[in-house]
Structure formats: structure tokens, C-alpha cells
Amino acid sequence: MVGIDIVKVDRVGELYLKYKDKFLNKVFNEEEIKYLEKKNFRAQSIAGMYATKEAVSKALNTGIGQTSFKDIKIFHKNNSPYAQVDDNLFKISISHDGGFAISVALFESKLGDNLFKGTLGKREKDAHKGTYGKVGIIAGSKGMCGSAYLCSNSAFKTGSGLVYNIVSENILDIMSIKFIEPIVKSFEYDRDMLEFLKGLDAVAIGPGIGLTSSNENMLSEVLEIDKPMVVDADGLTLLSKNISLLKSRTPYTTVLTPHLGEFSRLIKKDILEIEEQREKLAVEFARECKCTLLLKGNNTIVTNGEDTYINNTGNPGMATAGSGDVLTGIVVSLLGRGFKTYRAASVGCYIHGLAGDYARDKVGEESMVASDILNNISSAIEQII
Amino acid sequence: MVGIDIVKVDRVGELYLKYKDKFLNKVFNEEEIKYLEKKNFRAQSIAGMYATKEAVSKALNTGIGQTSFKDIKIFHKNNSPYAQVDDNLFKISISHDGGFAISVALFESKLGDNLFKGTLGKREKDAHKGTYGKVGIIAGSKGMCGSAYLCSNSAFKTGSGLVYNIVSENILDIMSIKFIEPIVKSFEYDRDMLEFLKGLDAVAIGPGIGLTSSNENMLSEVLEIDKPMVVDADGLTLLSKNISLLKSRTPYTTVLTPHLGEFSRLIKKDILEIEEQREKLAVEFARECKCTLLLKGNNTIVTNGEDTYINNTGNPGMATAGSGDVLTGIVVSLLGRGFKTYRAASVGCYIHGLAGDYARDKVGEESMVASDILNNISSAIEQII
Amino acid sequence: MVGIDIVKVDRVGELYLKYKDKFLNKVFNEEEIKYLEKKNFRAQSIAGMYATKEAVSKALNTGIGQTSFKDIKIFHKNNSPYAQVDDNLFKISISHDGGFAISVALFESKLGDNLFKGTLGKREKDAHKGTYGKVGIIAGSKGMCGSAYLCSNSAFKTGSGLVYNIVSENILDIMSIKFIEPIVKSFEYDRDMLEFLKGLDAVAIGPGIGLTSSNENMLSEVLEIDKPMVVDADGLTLLSKNISLLKSRTPYTTVLTPHLGEFSRLIKKDILEIEEQREKLAVEFARECKCTLLLKGNNTIVTNGEDTYINNTGNPGMATAGSGDVLTGIVVSLLGRGFKTYRAASVGCYIHGLAGDYARDKVGEESMVASDILNNISSAIEQII
């Protein structure tokens, strides 16, 4: 994570005088050479950049050789040097004097592919609790309370200012004990629940609710509310009994987040058949149902039937119970702040995967649990502000 | 967070000999020059200070250029060097020998504006649990238990030695499960509750209690107790139905902590009207009701009708559920240790904002939740001891 | 944890020129000398390795003297230098120039004896929740809920994708409150529990279930399920009443994890008698009952009657309530991913001991509690991937 290198300025100066461009082209990239040109190719500047490349290669634990000089890209942001290798970003501190250049490289963060860099922007100064969205999450049941916990807290950590967790009354107290920030409400407890949901910015339904017939009724009533919505897990299985519920919603206001098994139930095809033409079937389904489909798996597919995004963050350690609940919380939070469904689903699975990658760096793929993903949402989000 | 710089003493010595004051004035501030004068402008001392400025600029990730030499202020406290840029404080370690000066700058903390530096002072050696206040907090209800959790624990972290959380009996067990340090009591459970409250040093009422008519009665009975008090959240909405309850209290023993919506209900004006003359209306209300008003928002206003304090700590990430409950806990704790209402409210929102700023540094504005503010009270308080 | 050393290249060069092999053989191991040979015994390379040994001895807090030069083994992995002393692994960063070699040694991790290095391998890219096993854990009872907590969470941290905790209905809600990832099911609640268990990959039974007669019945029914199984704690005491239940299971599909007292009940001999011939009796029992026996204690014995493994990880701080529940969770998780019983038990007690050793490094032997072992499973597992 840390590398240091010391270089005698004269030695580098001599190399440059002797080999000129040949030397430069071997060690530096075009951008770096432009930068050095602005510095009149002073030996000191070249030595500093040279030492930095060595320092980064040590911080990477590879050494020049496995990582080539040119794989390490030095750039300046706000006058301050950084280095990047693949998706690893390093802070650099260079010091020159007395004939030496010393460089220290400190690992800073994983870079995403920057696809979503700047997506969230900066919060408004006079934000209040409602500014970034009030969301309702219908999740959890007896024995499956963790799914509600993960989903609602994920929505908070993605930036929602108010999260209501709607539960069956028999777990109202359990959820009150588990939660700090989310507010718990029960369906039976409050007859005006549907009216209440209409006042929110977005709704998620499904994680851990169970496949009861009363939930089937609830789902159909909830889907009638004209708000952006995520349907996940048991919600999907119930929906697959009556797909017309989806089709009667305002087009492109719904995100479905099935894994392969759930998608198989939705489109009535068996899993092997789907695996052969995953993307094609996903696109067709989204187009037909006028929804955004997020089909989970290695390289998750997000499609609205027209545009398609293949996600490249994430790792196999995320195949663990509750991981999907975290994703649903992230996506509904993004819907709640006004993102369109396709954008919310794409950015959401990107954040989710990146949080999982941070979790892996801390506890490893084998030991990672869903709470670890939840606890790393904040690191992932920092990459897209 | 860390910067290092090495400087050849001779080189700086020559610069000084050649340009004298012109050099000094370009790099150093008046105070620093005075310090160097005491050191007889030895090249070694100048080089050490020079290296420090470079080291700090690297630690800031800016480099000299964006941050000018003079923006970095070096000072000595207890014989040891520190550097400050805006509200960032750095610890400095300077070493000289063999013709070099090496300086390492390590980020230490965010500085407040020092407005309240020294406010809390040092604890008395023979303090017991009652010395810094026993407070009662009436907060929480079915589904809204987190508000009680945040409020009571915030009071402890602000220094109270005993915190009683008074709740409706139907959440007595839930709160017992959530809490470690606070003691839980229920209104119905103990008929002598009002007598009990009279024995405490300060009382807070309102967060998450709900707008029931029995709470309306409770509020009017509690307000009759002649102790310093904070009224917040649902307490404010109930109070707005009968503002005379406030007026019959001993003058200036009450803090109200409304956000804009709650203030609108208190003074029966609509929000747009208030926004135009926020400060004026706040001052008038406080004067008329002989209370301290803490009107939340970007640049929170604290006023007792005579003095007014505009708070400058905090950030938009704090617009999240439960943030206000933390503030109420902080303020009632300060009342409990004997602060007057205006002072408690001013210092309280300063601590609250600073804790939020520390939370932002750790998890970012988007991912910050109220517990993060709670967990950073200790860092904020260190700045005002 | 950190050591630094600076060495003048010339000085080492002179030592080498003067004493040649005598010098090399005093300081370096055979492997290291081979490495230096490839570098043509350049003074710079020798000096770097020399400085590294000094740096490591400082990081160890011993200094050359107590730790000899040759106790410190430098090796290269992926082109990058590491050092090892006993079971301590250090990352090394070496820098050369201007006539000096500087080496920094940073403690990285405890190395196991590498017996199980590579055991788990890398996760498959397209893993889903079921890929690494669905396990059922029958544990916990009124007042003994922590055992279920520790056992089920340990299974998750060992890599299982789905963990079901089966409990008596009277603690269903308690466990729902305690858990995040595990799913809770109750025996009475769901009449099809036995069918459900048959659909899982492995089952553990015993921790904290109590010695009731209904549990005796449950045990006999569960043992009839033909799945890999761990029997622990109260499960063992109940089993000792009717050992034939074990014998009628498919050979070598059961792991028993008794401590000395429980083993004494299983084989109807008293503890003193067992202590005299621990290994012999263990082997005989395993052979007779066609099971894998994991006999806990200092140097835990794992045997299937044929092969025997004596574990050398772990420490006396692990003699604390709940430690065994963590072990059971680890072993059932390994069974769930397809390990044979002998392998699961051997690797499991190795992981368990190593997690305890990491816990000791953090909180000490006296203060270690079972949760500390749970929380260090991830570090232990990293050593065997």
C-alpha cells in the first residue's frame, strides 16, 4: 500500500542527455512527456517522475518488470500529483533537493471505470430531509427480518433522507429493535397505508415478504400506485403469477431485479434456455413490459429494451444471502432522488458491485456477508460524486 | 493527509542573503517573521519553516500554487510547531542536520472557529454521576424508537452522567433492548413520574412521541415543571396548539428547536413568508415568548430575542432522519450541566454541526446517517474543551 | 510492526570483497545467496538484502542478536520482496541510490504452517448463493441464544451462501432480532422441517439446544437424514444415550466435536482414563462408529480411525464460552461446500485456532471472547486461499 523511492537527480539527468527521446519514450506516456516539456525537461522533474513510477510499483507489490513503467500513469489534478495503475489510484508526494528526488506513493482508492463519475454531484446547501427523497420499503417477515434491515439501511446510505419500512404487524417490534434511522410502519396498523405510500417519492417491494396470498393482494394494490418502484425477490415470484399487473403501470416507472431463477419464473422459460441468450431475452422482456430489467449475475445486465448496460463491478463473494436486498435499497434510493429507472438501475448495480469490491478488500470473498456490502456503500458512493 | 519535504539549508540561506525581506515577505506571515527574528534569521530555521510550508501543501494535496505560502500559518504551541490552513490543523515534525531540513506534516483535525474553545473546561477530579447533570428525555413511540435512542445516547456523549429515557409502556422493552447506558422509565408504569422529573436537572420532550391527545396532556403537565427544558419535533407541533403553555413558564428556561415547517406552525405563518425574514421573525418570537429559539437550517439561528448567534458548522449531509434528535440530546445535556438556554443552544448546534463535519470526513455527505453524527460527538467536543 | 534501516552500499561492498563467502554464509541463506548470484553479487543488491534483515529485526522488536540474520528469510513473490521470521510475514520496500540502500519492513500477517495453503481456492466467477453450500444449524434455546448466533454467523463467514438457523419457536423472535444474514425457522412452526433439511447440503445440531426429551426425539429424526452432519455440545450428550443412532448413519458422513467431558460420556470412560490415551481412544471410537471425531483440547485431535491430524493453531484464551459454537459453524460450512468429514474437521479446527490467534493479537488471551474468534475468521481464511 506504500512505496518509497529515492533517485539521484544526476543519474537520471545523464540518462536523459545520453538517450533523449528514446529514454523518455521508454519510461513515460505522451501526457507525461508533455508535462515534462512544460518543465523544460529539467533533470529534477524527470527524476521525480521516475522515482514516482518506482515508488508506485513497490506500493503495488510488483516492482517494475511485472508492471511496466508505462502502465503507471502520472497525472496532476489541482496541481497535485496522482498515479494510476489499472483501477488503483495513488496519492504521490515528491520532494527534491540536495541532488535527490524522493517520492512516496500511498494507495488512495479503487477507481471505477469512471463511467458514473460525477453522477451524484454535490448536495444543495439548504437541503432538508425531503430533498433527496422519501422512500418506502415493503420488506421482511417472520424469520426473514434481516432482508428488511439490509434494504432500508442501504437506502439511507445511498442518500435518502427518510426511509419508511413497511412490515406486517407481527414483526413491527422486531424491526423497531433492529433499526435506528428507519421508521417502521405496519400495513394492518395503519389503514391509510396506501395513501401514505402515494406521498413518497419511490417504493420498493419484495425482499423477504414471503409468498402468502395476502401479499399477493398487497402487491397488486401497491403496483397501482403511480410512483417509481422496484420489485424484487418474493415480489417478483408473486408478480410472475400475474404479469399484467406490471404492464398496466405507467411505462418505464418500474425496475425488476431478478436473479436467473426469478427471471425464469417471470418469462416462463427454463434456466438453461435463458443462459444461452441472457441478454436477448432480457432486452425483449424489458421492451415488452416497458420496464427496466436488472438481471443479476456475473456481469449483471441492465436494460430498458432500448439501451443496455453490462456492469463490471462486483465479485463472486457477493453471492451471499442478503446481497440482493442491499441492491434493492440502493436502487430505490436513487429512484427516490429523481433518477429515471434505467439510470437508477445502472448506477445502482455499479455502486453495489463497487461496495462489494471494497468489502472484499477488507474481509475477503469467502468471509464477506451482506452487512459488509452495506457498510461499504459509503466508499463506493465517494467514487461517483 | 501526510506530506514530506526536504530542503537544502544552504539553498534557502542563499535565497535569504540575496533577497532578504523581499524573500521573507513573500513566504512568511508577520508572526512567522517575528519568530524567525528571535532565531536571528538562521538559514537552518528559515529552511525548516520553508520545508514545512511545502510539506503542508503536499499534505493538503494542493501544492504551493493553489495554496499560497502565506495561506499556511505556522505557529508554536507549548514549544511544538503546528500549521494551519483554513480550518485544517497539522502536526509538524522538523529535523535539521547534515545540511538538510526535513519536515513532515500530519493532518491532525478540523479546527472550529474557536468561538467556543474552552467552553467545557476540565472535569472536576471528584466528579460523581450527578456532577455534570441528570437529564430526562421524553422521546420515542411505536415504530419511532430510533429517535429516543439517538437523543438519549447523545446526551451521554455530551457529558451527562445519568440519562433517563421516559417512554410509553408499549416500548419499554424495546428501549431496554436498544440501550446500554440510559435507564428506561415509562409514564404509566410509574405514577410518580412528574415528581421524578422535578428531581432532575433538565428535561427534553418531543422526538418521535407522536401527536396523540394523551401526549398533548402530558406536554402541558411537563411544561409546568420549573426546570430547564428543550421542546422538539412532535413536542413543538403539540405546543403550537397552545402556545400559552410556553408563555407561562419561567422566562428563558425553555429551548425550542424547530425546523422551518415546525416554526411555521408555531407562528402561524407560511414557510415562504418566513424564508424572507427568517432572522427577524425568530428574534421577535423569542422575545415575545421569552424563550431561546434554535431555528434549524443551513446557518441555524439561535436567538433569545436579544442576542443572536448564526451557526457555521455542519453540512447538507445532516439533512437526514434522526439528525435533529441528536441535537436535542446535546442541548438538554448542556442544560443539565448548568448552561443557560441561549448558551446551551448556541454551543449545542455548534457541537452538532462539527460532529456532522467529522462524520462527513469519514463516510461522506450522501452516506451519512444520524448514528454517524452521534458517533462523532466525542471528536467535536474535544475541540471545545 | 515497522522497522527501517539505512546502509552505505560501499561499506557492505567492502565487507563482501574482504570476506566473500564467509560473509555471505554468515548473513544469508542458501536461497538468498542464489538470488544474489543472479544479481552478480552486486554490492547494491547485497546491501539491500542486508538492510532488510536489519529492518525486519527492528520491526520484530528484537534486533539482530536475539533473532539471527539467518532466521530472517527473504524471498520474492511476484517480483516483490517479502521477509519471514517464524510465522511472521513482512512486506519489504527497498530503495537504492546515491550510495545508500534503504529498507522498510512492514508487518503483514501471521503465516500458518501452510499445511492448508490453497485449500479453498478461488471462488467461481458465476457463483450464486447456493454454489458454496446451503446449511442448516439446529442450535440455541431460551437463555442460550448466543450459541446459535455464533454458530450460524461463523458458517456465513466461512463462505456459506445461505444459512438457516432452526430453533424452538419460543426463541424465534429473539433470534430474528439478533441476526442479520441467517434465516430463522422453527421446528414447530413448520411441520415440513425434516423435508426442508433434506434439501440442504449439510446440517449441524447441538449447540445450546438443551437436554430435553423432545430434543432427544428430534436428534434421532435428524440423524436419519442422509446428509453430512456435525453433532456438537448438547447434541453429543443426547447422542451418548443411544450411540446406535450414529452407527446406523452412512459411514463417514458425521463429525462429532466433543470436549473431554462429552467424549467421556460418549465412550463411557472417565476423564482421567481418557487423558492417558487420548489419541488411541479417539482413533478406536472413530473406527468403530465410522465417523470423524474432533476431540477438542490443547492440540485438538481429528481422526477418522485411519488418518489422524493433530492441530497446532489456537491458544488457551479460546477456553471461553461459545468458542466451540464457532468451531461447529466453521465445520458445517466446510461440509456444506463439499468437503469430506475428515477434511472439513481438520481444516475447520485449523481455521478456528488461527482465528483465535488473530483475536489474541488484538485483545489478548484473557479478554478474548467467542465473538472475537468469529470476527477473525476472515483473517484466518485468507491464509488458506
Added chain:
Amino acid sequence: MVGIDIVKVDRVGELYLKYKDKFLNKVFNEEEIKYLEKKNFRAQSIAGMYATKEAVSKALNTGIGQTSFKDIKIFHKNNSPYAQVDDNLFKISISHDGGFAISVALFESKLGDNLFKGTLGKREKDAHKGTYGKVGIIAGSKGMCGSAYLCSNSAFKTGSGLVYNIVSENILDIMSIKFIEPIVKSFEYDRDMLEFLKGLDAVAIGPGIGLTSSNENMLSEVLEIDKPMVVDADGLTLLSKNISLLKSRTPYTTVLTPHLGEFSRLIKKDILEIEEQREKLAVEFARECKCTLLLKGNNTIVTNGEDTYINNTGNPGMATAGSGDVLTGIVVSLLGRGFKTYRAASVGCYIHGLAGDYARDKVGEESMVASDILNNISSAIEQII
């Protein structure tokens, strides 16, 4: 926390040649000079020690001047250098070559006064859960559940292998939810509770149990059990109604841990009177009742009527709810492992105070809560192994 210094060896060598003993005596202590003598007063060794003193003074944030050279004591333990100033211990890394000595000082820990250094010794290799004591803790009641939590967990962290928390049945479930390692039992639930307690190694009674008449009966029955015992909090108030219960116990098997108010009730004198002659009254009471008295306050007194120990660890931040419950857990754990009452009480309040000092270093005196003390027991215990 970190300091670095670089010193030119020649410069120090010249100082030594010029001033000899005068120089040495100004900078070094007797022990250090002896050490240098063994090194033949080589300039390099002197320079290394000199640089170390400068480095430590920087790490202390004072600089030589406020901290004198001689306040910094350098010593060698296992061949490796350490430095101590007051009760601060630093790890040192010294490097020499090329004419320079470089020293890095890294803060390691607070040193106690070493009064109890070595008290606990090393755990036996073949320890089992019972080896370091099975203890029973009767604590907690409706609304006061945190006291039981703090007390029982403190006993575990002090080294007990098994901790049973005995509670009234109405909080059995609450405690099951709060705890992981402790086992919960209820008085009414199990009629053989007294028999059960007789099988343990030590018992604590009192924290948060409430002053009911049924508890009065329970106390008298429990005190009849002939096991080492701690009576605290409500237990003391109940005991003060009938002090003869104490006197009929086996002499010197009981520890009482009153604060001033509770002691006032025990000896029927008012607080002001006690404050004038705290130690005298404590000694008299202990002698008369043949018990060990631990009288809490600034400079806690421990006395068995013959020997008296005044504790010097701890700070005023510990005057917070639950702090005493942690102390009781520590003391009963020490009794459980076989310490006599006077020793258990002395060592116990030393550990408790030191844990509070560590907590202060982390969160400050104002923000410290009892859980912070609990969480720092492990650091305190490391100092007395």
C-alpha cells in the same frame, strides 16, 4: 504520536570529545551512560541515543525544553530499545550509517505504575472453560438491563470462561437478545437456582436489581452461600437494612463496592461526616464486618481492615452511569479465578481505572460512556500480565 530525528554523527562526536562527562551528564541518565560505556562511548551510539531523545520529544509534542533530555529514559528490553517519559512508552527504531543516525519514536502505550505487573501471569496451555472461573451475576431489572449487560460482559473480558447472568424472568428474553456470550438464567424459572450458584466459583449481586422486598429475601438467601461474593449497588442498599447478613458470612469472603452514598447508608453516618475521615471509617468498617471494602471515588480506597490500597488509575470521565457495573464484573471475575477478596478488589479497581484511562485517550472524558470502559478492559489487562 510519531517523532523523527536525524543527527550527524560527527557533530555529536565532537561535542563528546570537547565536553566529555559534562555533555553526557547533561543529556543522559546513569543507566544510559552505563549502556554507552559498554559501547565504548562510540560517537555513533551516542548520536543514536541523542537522536532518540529528540525524536521522543517531538512525538510528545513538546520538544526538548519543556521535556528535558533526562526526563526521557531510554532502556533496552530483549535487545530492543524503548523510551519512557512519565507513563508514556515509545518504541524506538534507530538506524546508523553514512555518517548519520536516524531515530524514529512511535507511541506504544500508557504504562501503569507497574504495581500489578505480572499479576495474571500466562494462561495454562490446557485451560478449559472452567479453569479461570465460572461466575454468577445477579443483576438487572425492567428498565435497568444495561447494568447486567455491562457487568456480565466485563467478567468475560477479565478472563472468566463462563458467566451466568441471573435475572428476574420478566427480562429473560431482553437479556437473551442483548447478550452473545453470557448465559441467562432466571430465578423463578429454575427453582434450583441456589443449588446452581453453589456450584460456581464466585457470585456478584446487586447492579440494577431494584429495591423490592423479594430482592431483599433473595439477597439474604444468596449471602448464605459460602462462596466469594461481591455486593454492589442496590444489593448494598438492601444489605444496609440488615448488616448482620454480612457478619454471618465466612470472614473475608465478601467484597462490598459502595460509592459514598451507599457507604453512608451502610454505616448510618452522613456523607459530610464520612468525607472528613474516609479512610479511617473504611478501615473500621472492614475490620468490624470482616470484609473487603472498596470505597469508590477519586482515589478509591480498598481495605480489609488491615491492609489498605489507594488506587491511582482512573479519571473523572468515569463518573457516568454503568461505570460501577463494569467494576463489579471485573472484581467477581478475579474472585472466580481464585484471588482473595482484598487482592481481587485492589487489582480490580486498578484495571477498571486503567481501562477508563484508555477510554479517555480515545473518546475524551466528556464523551466517555460505560461501554467505552468495558471495551478497553483488554488494553488494561495487557499491562498486568
